[in-house]
Amino acid sequence: MGSGAEFGKIVVFGVGLIGGSFALALKAAGQAEEIVGFGRSLSTLTLALDRGIIDRIGIDPGQETADADLVLLATPVGRMPEIMARIAPYLGGETIVTDGGSTKSDVVAAAREHFGARAAQFVPAHPIAGAENSGAAAARADLYRNRKVVLTPLPENPVLNVARVRSAWEWCGGEIFELAPDEHDRVFAAVSHLPHLLAFALVHGLAAREDSRLYFDFAASGFRDFTRIAASHPEMWRDICLANKRALLGELDRYREQLDELRGALSRGDGAALEKTFGLARAARRAWGAGKTG
């Protein structure tokens, strides 16, 4: 269309933090001619429209998808299968679909089920840009700047489709990596999903006590940082846990073994064992922290 934009029409399902920031970033880069948004509530869609995140509120998912260049699924992962089922019959031959879900094996399985042979047009992705804030109000054009984005391409994806999705996330400012879907889920079960579960469990266990106020009154900065992720979105994390159930259960069981070992050392008063474990953890955490830019 002569606008110089890499993408013509982009359809975004879920115009919250993830989908909204993707839309804002591509618009800011001048790489999207038109962005059409779908969502569960009219108020969110109206806010997205008012904020310039989307150009139009979509009415008919099938019709909008048919001539779209790019479709982003940015809903909680539990809602993606129904959207895939809904758009699959109408998917244009040139349309590429990607997603922003925090789990990948389940999304890939749903794509194979609902898209069938057209799963070749689906390139799964996971931008690592979580935040305890969510919604269209929190979306911003620079959310993905210098953040990692993991693509988990399917064997049947044409190289061109992967390159197009890579390009879209690069325009958002992301640093692109590739993992196999199950490798992705294993890694994120350990470094993201498990910590969320652990933080939710700690805060819930305190909040459920009759004298919970006494505990919260003396909680300080260590507690604050440790539990920051316990303020995350319950529905989103329910979906992530269920979607990555197998890997997460595995990590949870490994973690309980770690705790059992520490409990044993503590119980028998084995200070040397405690100090050794703490020391190895400290060294690893410091090395990791020193390697990070921010």
Added chain:
Amino acid sequence: MGSGAEFGKIVVFGVGLIGGSFALALKAAGQAEEIVGFGRSLSTLTLALDRGIIDRIGIDPGQETADADLVLLATPVGRMPEIMARIAPYLGGETIVTDGGSTKSDVVAAAREHFGARAAQFVPAHPIAGAENSGAAAARADLYRNRKVVLTPLPENPVLNVARVRSAWEWCGGEIFELAPDEHDRVFAAVSHLPHLLAFALVHGLAAREDSRLYFDFAASGFRDFTRIAASHPEMWRDICLANKRALLGELDRYREQLDELRGALSRGDGAALEKTFGLARAARRAWGAGKTG
């Protein structure tokens, strides 16, 4: 002595973050005539002298303690009993002793054992100002400003002694609370000691893997905050865990029950139970966060 300072000579055992900041704060407030420091290494003591944290490096603990107004024990809690044993025979009749340890029942027990009838001169305290940095280099006069300081007075403490210790911590800028020693230990086992153990366990479990680098490569901001306390001082945390073993084991077991419940919900795919727990945790965490000034 006409200086207008509330305290004449103050003796500090351990001139690191806790003891050094106490000394700097009282000096900045003009409330200490002389500060004498003891420590394990000459280099730390020399640094403390150079930084103006202390006025003199102590040679003989007994002699220095005999005519001191105030003694602060600011070593790891595991080292306090030997210091108490060392100074007990020389303790002046007017000398008040306090400490900065993160656990209190064990410190109280050691004080009763070593000070005997003079335990009335010992007023236990815990300034809530942990940091992953430690040492004399990290000490600063404003560390305790607007931080909570918990006193756990003994029944035999004269009111005057409690008031003197309270005053010292107030000059440091602290907000003073009182708890019974075992109540203190129960609360801090839950909101501080357990989270440290959990964070150490998580990082150690990842660092011990052959492919640990893959995991750390994709760890992001949630992991960063959750594991910040895993960079804490191993020896200090060994001592805290051992000193508060009974309460910590109790909290650890309660926590494992929480985890078991979540594991059960996850295992049977009970999304409603997960979402409910996460939602309650989020609400409690947000309410707590909103009540904090920073």
